[in-house]
Amino acid sequence: MIEVRGVHKSFGHLEVLKGIDLTVAAGSVTVILGPSGSGKSTLLRVINHLEKVDRGHVRVDGELIGYRQHGTKLYELRERQILEQRRGIGFVFQTFNLFPHLTAVQNVTEAMRGPRDAVQRKALERLDRVGLADKAASYPRQLSGGQQQRVAIARALALDPKLVLFDEPTSALDPELVGEVLDVMRDLAKAGTTMIVVTHEIGFAREVADTIVFLDEGRLVEQGTPADVLDSPRQDRTRAFLSKVLV
Amino acid sequence: MTVLSSPPAAALAADEGDRLTVVPARHPWRWVATVIALVLVAQLLHGLITNPGWDWATFAGYFFEKSVMQALLVTLELTFLGAFLGFLGGLILAPMRLSKNRVLQSVSWFYIWIFRSVPLIVQLLFWANLGYLYETLQIGIPFGPGFWHFETKTLVSSFGAALLGLALHEAAYAAEIVRSGIVSVDQRQLEAAAALGIPRLRQFRRILLPQAMRAILPTAANELVNLLKSTSVVYVLAIGEIFYQVQVVYGRTGRVVPLLMVATVWYVILTAVLSVFQHYVERHFNRGWRR
Numbered sequence: 001m002i003e004v005r006g007v008h009k010s011f012g013h014l015e016v017l018k019g020i021d022l023t024v025a026a027g028s029v030t031v032i033l034g035p036s037g038s039g040k041s042t043l044l045r046v047i048n049h050l051e052k053v054d055r056g057h058v059r060v061d062g063e064l065i066g067y068r069q070h071g072t073k074l075y076e077l078r079e080r081q082i083l084e085q086r087r088g089i090g091f092v093f094q095t096f097n098l099f100p101h102l103t104a105v106q107n108v109t110e111a112m113r114g115p116r117d118a119v120q121r122k123a124l125e126r127l128d129r130v131g132l133a134d135k136a137a138s139y140p141r142q143l144s145g146g147q148q149q150r151v152a153i154a155r156a157l158a159l160d161p162k163l164v165l166f167d168e169p170t171s172a173l174d175p176e177l178v179g180e181v182l183d184v185m186r187d188l189a190k191a192g193t194t195m196i197v198v199t200h201e202i203g204f205a206r207e208v209a210d211t212i213v214f215l216d217e218g219r220l221v222e223q224g225t226p227a228d229v230l231d232s233p234r235q236d237r238t239r240a241f242l243s244k245v246l247v
Numbered sequence: 248m249t250v251l252s253s254p255p256a257a258a259l260a261a262d263e264g265d266r267l268t269v270v271p272a273r274h275p276w277r278w279v280a281t282v283i284a285l286v287l288v289a290q291l292l293h294g295l296i297t298n299p300g301w302d303w304a305t306f307a308g309y310f311f312e313k314s315v316m317q318a319l320l321v322t323l324e325l326t327f328l329g330a331f332l333g334f335l336g337g338l339i340l341a342p343m344r345l346s347k348n349r350v351l352q353s354v355s356w357f358y359i360w361i362f363r364s365v366p367l368i369v370q371l372l373f374w375a376n377l378g379y380l381y382e383t384l385q386i387g388i389p390f391g392p393g394f395w396h397f398e399t400k401t402l403v404s405s406f407g408a409a410l411l412g413l414a415l416h417e418a419a420y421a422a423e424i425v426r427s428g429i430v431s432v433d434q435r436q437l438e439a440a441a442a443l444g445i446p447r448l449r450q451f452r453r454i455l456l457p458q459a460m461r462a463i464l465p466t467a468a469n470e471l472v473n474l475l476k477s478t479s480v481v482y483v484l485a486i487g488e489i490f491y492q493v494q495v496v497y498g499r500t501g502r503v504v505p506l507l508m509v510a511t512v513w514y515v516i517l518t519a520v521l522s523v524f525q526h527y528v529e530r531h532f533n534r535g536w537r538r
Contacts, residue, residue: 086442086444
């Protein structure tokens, strides 16, 4: 279970998150919708401590992320401990961010630990799961955008994370390549992976999400089932956003 | 009645396409320039072969001579040890300069400023005369007690002084070369590595450096060739590298030009070898960027 409590975050004078509370059940899929600049990506990056919070906290399975509580104070953890925590939280970037000097399978094994054979076998199994076992020896540059993003998903899954965060995973793809990435994500959801997805793919949200969260100007405006939020939104801002997206 | 309209002219021309021959443009001035260049090259060769001043017999006699070979070895030692220590320094100074810590940043900046400012030959003379400044050196707590004492003269030989000078000088340039490589790597690469929980040092060694190498290598190879030639400057410390050695020989025999050619041709050969080496190393680090 993921708990986000009272999270505030500013960049300089710009307050991007203005007190976010969010609970995500284990094994569920949460889709975050919202206009650009609403703080969606920042919220995602706060969850694995790629961004520090100004106030509030995040817990994953009860464990505070990025901080250690002592009395009424939160002390930031050492970098080594934060890196260790991130191994339990997969992150898939909009721009894939594969390591270009490593092959697909080397990208997957890079952060893995354990005996060489076991690591190799598991990496190939993860590549197979995203349908790319035959591309294990290819370099990222030899793959299409959709294939690169699937390798990036395999790389995130290789560490057996408790939770996978997706930051607009299909926004940098050509339209005809979006489907293959969404298919992989759909399979993950069916397999019970806990996922938080920032996306503009409303169709995917409707079909796969257990909960849809609507964010605007750093506040959580509305949340509920896809039917609630997409078909009968209660807030004007949600309605205004959806009228622009659902053309 | 049907009227047959004639097809437009453009369509007719396109129709004839496969019956027309393509004639490339001629470049008469290119031929003129080629002839002039060949004449100049021929004159140069003629001068090299027929002018007795080059004294190729003496050149051949000394090219593989034992003292020259030993001096060549010293040149190579100075080059490779200097480059190794210099780039080791650069690998420390560059991350320091990119650090968030102001003190580390400033120290690195100051070092690079000073060692790029002082001419190598001046620096070498300073190191050789270190014993005049400090007769003994000690390791200990600043302004506090010392633990180990050394006689400067015994610690810093003239070869040591030369190597120290070259390495310190080289480190300043290497730092900037390494830094240019590091900043050329997309910052999102480190973010991806951090998201995967890869430890900091491993991020640097496995993710950042291999990618930075693509930008580092061409300039680093340039710097290595530069260093190879800069080793000739240490003749001021009377170290028997190849330039010093040929001076010793022509001081004795008076055959200046052929002996200068001995050193020159060796420098040219070593540079060629380094260039071939560079080609293969670059190819290694370009993997993943070729299609």
